[in-house]
Amino acid sequence: MNPVTVLRKFFDRHGLFVGGYLLAAVTFWMLMMIILPQLTMLDFSFRDNLPPSKVGGPEDVYTMANYTFLVFGSPGNPEPFNVVDLSVFGRTILAAVFVTVFDFMICYPIAYFLAQVARGGVARLVVLSLVVPFWVNELLRAFAFKILFGASGVINTFIVTIGLVDQPVDFIKADIALYAGLGYAYILLMIFPIYNAIESLDKNQIEAARDLGSPWWRIHWRIVMPFAKPGITSGCTMVFMLSAGALAAPQILGGPSSLWFTQLIYQWFNTGGNWPRGSAYAIVLLASCIIFVLLMMRLFKVKLGEIGR
Amino acid sequence: MSAGVGVELDDVWVRFGDFVAVREANVNIKGGEFFSFLGPSGCGKTTILRAISGFLEPSEGTVSIGGANMAGIGPNKRPTALIFQNLALFPLMTVWENISFSMEVKGAGKKERRHRADELLELIALADQGEKMVHELSGGQRQRVAIARALCAQPDVLLLDEPLSALDLKLRQHMRTELRAIQQQVGITFIYITHDQGEALTMSDNVAVMRDGVIEQVADGQAIYDDPATPFVASFVGENNVLSGKVTALSKNVATVDTNLGKLRARVATAVQGGLNTGDRAMLFVRPEAVGIVETGSRGGNKISATVVTEEFEGSNYHVFMETAAGEPLKMSLVNKGQSRASATGTKLTVTFDADRAVALPVGALASE
Structure with a gap:
C-alpha cells in the first residue's frame, strides 16, 4: 500500500477531526519532543566548547574530540585510556543490569499472583498499595530511603538493638541504599507489563502442565515465562534504561566514592559548563543502552514488535 | 492388558460456600470402561471430573482410584490425565514437545522423548507432523494431539472434559469413533464429560445422567434411553x-x-x-x-x-x-x-x-x- 492510500484509509476510519488530531499529536510528540532534541544533542556532541562569540566562526567545525576524551582522556593523560570515566560507565551499566535482574525477581511473583491467583478485592488492594507510594515525590522517596538506611536509621537501629551486628552497617557506602532505592523506584514499570502478559494466559495451560506431572517451577519455566516473554522484555527494558539514566537516586543515595555515569553528564553540563562534552557522554550512554537492549533481545529471541503488544 | 484401574466415588459432596455443586455422588467405574457423565451445563459434571483429577478436594466423601484413596494427592501425582475442553495445548511448543511434556517433567532425554512422541504421532495418524507448531494444525488434528499428550503420561484413567464440543458435526462424529477405537486399543479407563447425549450413548459402556449436582441414573446407553429412571x-x-x-x-x-x-x-x-x-x-x-x-x-x-x-x-x-x-x-x-x-x-x-x-x-x- 502506498502512503497516500494508508493516509486516506486512516482518515476514512477516524474522521477528519479525530484523525487530524491523532496525526498532529503523534507527529508533534515524535518530532518536537524526541527527534529534534536528540538531533541537536547529537550535533552538539561533535563540536568544540566555544565561547558564544566564536560560534559560527572559522573554529566552529565538527570534531571527534569529545568522544576521544571519553575513551582516552585529556591529551596529557598518562594512562592509555580514560580509566576514571570508562569505569564509571561500566559500573553504571553493570549496576543497571543488577537492578533490572533484582527487580524482575521481586516483581515476577507479584505480577503472577495478581494475574492468576488473586481475585477481586485482594487484587485491588495489592494494586492500590503498589501505586499509592508513587504519589510521593521521587526526591522525597530517595531522602526517605537515605534516612531509613542511614547510620542511625531505622534499619541500623533495629539490627544493632537485636544484636545482629555490633556496629551500624554503612548501607550508603556499600551502595545497598542505592540499589534498594533504584529497585523500588521502577517496581511498577516491571510489574504491570508482566502482569498484562500473564493475565491473558489461559489457566488451563497451567492446570494441564500440572496434570501432566509438572512441578511448579517447571510450569513457570516452560509455560508462564515463555508466554510472558514480551511483557518481561518490556519491563526489563524500561527498568534497565531508566536505572542507567537515573540521576536523583544516585545523587542522593550513592556513596561518596561511587559515581553514576549520569552524574558525569550532569557535571559536564552544569559545573563543567561544557555542553558538547556532556552531549557526547549522553549520546554514548543512550546508544550503549539501546545496543545492549537489542543484543539481549536477540539473545532471548524476542522481536521488537512483541513489546508493543 | 490388565483389566485396568477403576474409579470409585463414595458419598462425594462438593460445596462452594452455600452452593452444593455435587450431592451425594456414588459411582463405581470399572477398570477399562468408557464411562460418561451426561447432563446440561451447570449440573456438576465438570466438578466431578475436577474432583477425580485432583484439582479440587471433595467437601465430603472419598475418591478412590484403583482402590487407593486420593485424598490429599495433587493432580500432578494422580494416575490420571485430563483432556481440557479447550485442549490447552502449549502454543509455544512444537507438536512433539507438547506430546512428550510429561516425559520432560520426569527428566527423560530428548532422544527418548522424541522417539515416544513419534510412536504416539503414528497412533493418532499424524506421523511427520511433530515439528509443526500447534496453530498450524486443524481442529481435529489438535484434538488428536491432546489425546496423544495425555496418553504419553501413561495414565491409568483418562479424563475428557467435553473435548469434542468445539468441532463441527462431521468431525465430531468421526472423532467419536476414533476415541472409542483408541480407548479399546489402549485399554485404560476413560471418563468422559458431555452435555451431548449422542456422544454419551454412542461411545460409553455406562452413562451417569446428572441434574443439579445429583446423579439421577447410572446405566448403559440402552437402559438410559429405553428405561429411564426419572x-x-x-x-x-x-x-x-x-x-x-x-x-x-x-x-x-x-x-x-x-x-x-x-x-x-x-x-x-x-x-x-x-x-x-x-x-x-x-x-x-x-x-x-x-x-x-x-x-x-x-x-x-x-x-x-x-x-x-x-x-x-x-x-x-x-x-x-x-x-x-x-x-x-x-x-x-x-x-x-x-x-x-x-x-x-x-x-x-x-x-x-x-x-x-x-x-x-x-x-x-x-x-x-
Missing part, C-alpha cells in the same frame, strides 16, 4: 412425548394412566417398580419413533386422536408434529420407506403406541429445553 432422564436423553395423569390400575408392571386423552397403558420403569402405586400422579413417556399410525382394523392398544400441525422431512425420517384433542403437542417419527406423505396440515389421524414401548414414572422435574 422424568428428567426421560426428557433429557432423546426426545419424548410427555403425557401426565393418575394411575388407575397396575398389573404385571404395566400401569394404566388416566390422562386427559383417556386411559393409556405403559410399562412401569424398572427403577420405580414397586414405588408407583394406584392413585399416584404419573408421567407417561413415549418416544416419537414408538408412535405409529393406527392401521385400519387393528384392535385394542393405546389410541390417541390428533391433528397434524406440520411435518418435517429429515431424509431418513419424517417427523410429524401433531396436536392432541387436549391441545398438547405430540410428535411422531416415521422411517422413510418411500411411502407417500399424506399427512397435510389439518389431517386428523389416530395414532397408537405399544404399552411396552412407553414408560410410566412418578411425576418429577423435566429437562428444560
Whole structure:
C-alpha cells in the first residue's frame, strides 16, 4: 500500500477531526519532543566548547574530540585510556543490569499472583498499595530511603538493638541504599507489563502442565515465562534504561566514592559548563543502552514488535 | 492388558460456600470402561471430573482410584490425565514437545522423548507432523494431539472434559469413533464429560445422567434411553412425548394412566417398580419413533386422536408434529420407506403406541429445553 492510500484509509476510519488530531499529536510528540532534541544533542556532541562569540566562526567545525576524551582522556593523560570515566560507565551499566535482574525477581511473583491467583478485592488492594507510594515525590522517596538506611536509621537501629551486628552497617557506602532505592523506584514499570502478559494466559495451560506431572517451577519455566516473554522484555527494558539514566537516586543515595555515569553528564553540563562534552557522554550512554537492549533481545529471541503488544 | 484401574466415588459432596455443586455422588467405574457423565451445563459434571483429577478436594466423601484413596494427592501425582475442553495445548511448543511434556517433567532425554512422541504421532495418524507448531494444525488434528499428550503420561484413567464440543458435526462424529477405537486399543479407563447425549450413548459402556449436582441414573446407553429412571432422564436423553395423569390400575408392571386423552397403558420403569402405586400422579413417556399410525382394523392398544400441525422431512425420517384433542403437542417419527406423505396440515389421524414401548414414572422435574 502506498502512503497516500494508508493516509486516506486512516482518515476514512477516524474522521477528519479525530484523525487530524491523532496525526498532529503523534507527529508533534515524535518530532518536537524526541527527534529534534536528540538531533541537536547529537550535533552538539561533535563540536568544540566555544565561547558564544566564536560560534559560527572559522573554529566552529565538527570534531571527534569529545568522544576521544571519553575513551582516552585529556591529551596529557598518562594512562592509555580514560580509566576514571570508562569505569564509571561500566559500573553504571553493570549496576543497571543488577537492578533490572533484582527487580524482575521481586516483581515476577507479584505480577503472577495478581494475574492468576488473586481475585477481586485482594487484587485491588495489592494494586492500590503498589501505586499509592508513587504519589510521593521521587526526591522525597530517595531522602526517605537515605534516612531509613542511614547510620542511625531505622534499619541500623533495629539490627544493632537485636544484636545482629555490633556496629551500624554503612548501607550508603556499600551502595545497598542505592540499589534498594533504584529497585523500588521502577517496581511498577516491571510489574504491570508482566502482569498484562500473564493475565491473558489461559489457566488451563497451567492446570494441564500440572496434570501432566509438572512441578511448579517447571510450569513457570516452560509455560508462564515463555508466554510472558514480551511483557518481561518490556519491563526489563524500561527498568534497565531508566536505572542507567537515573540521576536523583544516585545523587542522593550513592556513596561518596561511587559515581553514576549520569552524574558525569550532569557535571559536564552544569559545573563543567561544557555542553558538547556532556552531549557526547549522553549520546554514548543512550546508544550503549539501546545496543545492549537489542543484543539481549536477540539473545532471548524476542522481536521488537512483541513489546508493543 | 490388565483389566485396568477403576474409579470409585463414595458419598462425594462438593460445596462452594452455600452452593452444593455435587450431592451425594456414588459411582463405581470399572477398570477399562468408557464411562460418561451426561447432563446440561451447570449440573456438576465438570466438578466431578475436577474432583477425580485432583484439582479440587471433595467437601465430603472419598475418591478412590484403583482402590487407593486420593485424598490429599495433587493432580500432578494422580494416575490420571485430563483432556481440557479447550485442549490447552502449549502454543509455544512444537507438536512433539507438547506430546512428550510429561516425559520432560520426569527428566527423560530428548532422544527418548522424541522417539515416544513419534510412536504416539503414528497412533493418532499424524506421523511427520511433530515439528509443526500447534496453530498450524486443524481442529481435529489438535484434538488428536491432546489425546496423544495425555496418553504419553501413561495414565491409568483418562479424563475428557467435553473435548469434542468445539468441532463441527462431521468431525465430531468421526472423532467419536476414533476415541472409542483408541480407548479399546489402549485399554485404560476413560471418563468422559458431555452435555451431548449422542456422544454419551454412542461411545460409553455406562452413562451417569446428572441434574443439579445429583446423579439421577447410572446405566448403559440402552437402559438410559429405553428405561429411564426419572422424568428428567426421560426428557433429557432423546426426545419424548410427555403425557401426565393418575394411575388407575397396575398389573404385571404395566400401569394404566388416566390422562386427559383417556386411559393409556405403559410399562412401569424398572427403577420405580414397586414405588408407583394406584392413585399416584404419573408421567407417561413415549418416544416419537414408538408412535405409529393406527392401521385400519387393528384392535385394542393405546389410541390417541390428533391433528397434524406440520411435518418435517429429515431424509431418513419424517417427523410429524401433531396436536392432541387436549391441545398438547405430540410428535411422531416415521422411517422413510418411500411411502407417500399424506399427512397435510389439518389431517386428523389416530395414532397408537405399544404399552411396552412407553414408560410410566412418578411425576418429577423435566429437562428444560
